Amino acid sequence: MIAAVPVYAVLSQPTLVLNRHWTPIRICTVKKALGLLAKGVAHVIVPDTYKCYDFQSWADLRAAADEPHIRTVSLRIKVPEMILLRSCDHAGTPRVVFSRRNLFRRDKNTCQYCGRRLPSEALSIDHVVPRALGGKSTWTNCVVACHSCNVGKGNKLLPDAGMKLLKPPREPRWRPSVLVTLPVRRRESWDHFISEAYWNVELEE
Numbered sequence: 614m615i616a617a618v619p620v621y622a623v624l625s626q627p628t629l630v631l632n633r634h635w636t637p638i639r640i641c642t643v644k645k646a647l648g649l650l651a652k653g654v655a656h657v658i659v660p661d662t663y664k665c666y667d668f669q670s671w672a673d674l675r676a677a678a679d680e681p682h683i684r685t686v687s688l689r690i691k692v693p694e695m696i697l698l699r700s701c702d703h704a705g706t707p708r709v710v711f712s713r714r715n716l717f718r719r720d721k722n723t724c725q726y727c728g729r730r731l732p733s734e735a736l737s738i739d740h741v742v743p744r745a746l747g748g749k750s751t752w753t754n755c756v757v758a759c760h761s762c763n764v765g766k767g768n769k770l771l772p773d774a775g776m777k778l779l780k781p782p783r784e785p786r787w788r789p790s791v792l793v794t795l796p797v798r799r800r801e802s803w804d805h806f807i808s809e810a811y812w813n814v815e816l817e818e
């Protein structure tokens with residue numbers, strides 16, 4: 614006998630979202646995935662065959678009574694395990710959030726002036742163009758610096774302080790490998806996509 618799964622449980626199950634380059638970018642709920650599908654923004658991908666379905670053709674497949682599905686008055690819709698976004702909109706290109714933690718990670722806890730690698734407590738964030746001179750808190754204007762370099766530079770521009778950056782600060786590329794550590798139950802069907810994306814990205818540097 615198959616235990617009946619309540620519809621809200623099915624709707625809150627995870628769906629893997631691929632951007633239009635077939636790169637996994639995030640995980641959403643089945644409910645959200647069906648919404649994107651109904652709007653025509655995404656297609657369902659069947660992991661085994663890589664076949665794409667729009668909402669209507671997906672609904673026409675009709676789920677068997679014993680597989681997870683969502684019931685409407687007239688339809689029995691299969692649960693989409695993976696969807697493919699059709700355009701670059703809708704956050705198709707995710708960005709790394711600018712945060713203290715991510716900045717320390719980007720600079721590998723290394724002072725970007727003297728090159729010393731130190732524990733986080735011994736480092737701070739330096740604005741390359743000081744805030745007092747209109748410098749913004751952005752990926753390209755902030756670096757990790759040790760306390761002595763930070764104090765030495767003060768509110769001066771680099772040439773005035775006689776200092777140089779090890780390398781120009783840049784916005785880090787978003788890595789699909791973050792998906793691997795997400796606290797959700799992974800579907801087996803995702804493995805091919807996630808591990809490929811993971812290796813592709815890790816080997817690029």
Ligand SMILES: [Zn+2]
Nearest residue numbers: 724727759762
């Ligand atoms: Zn330093």
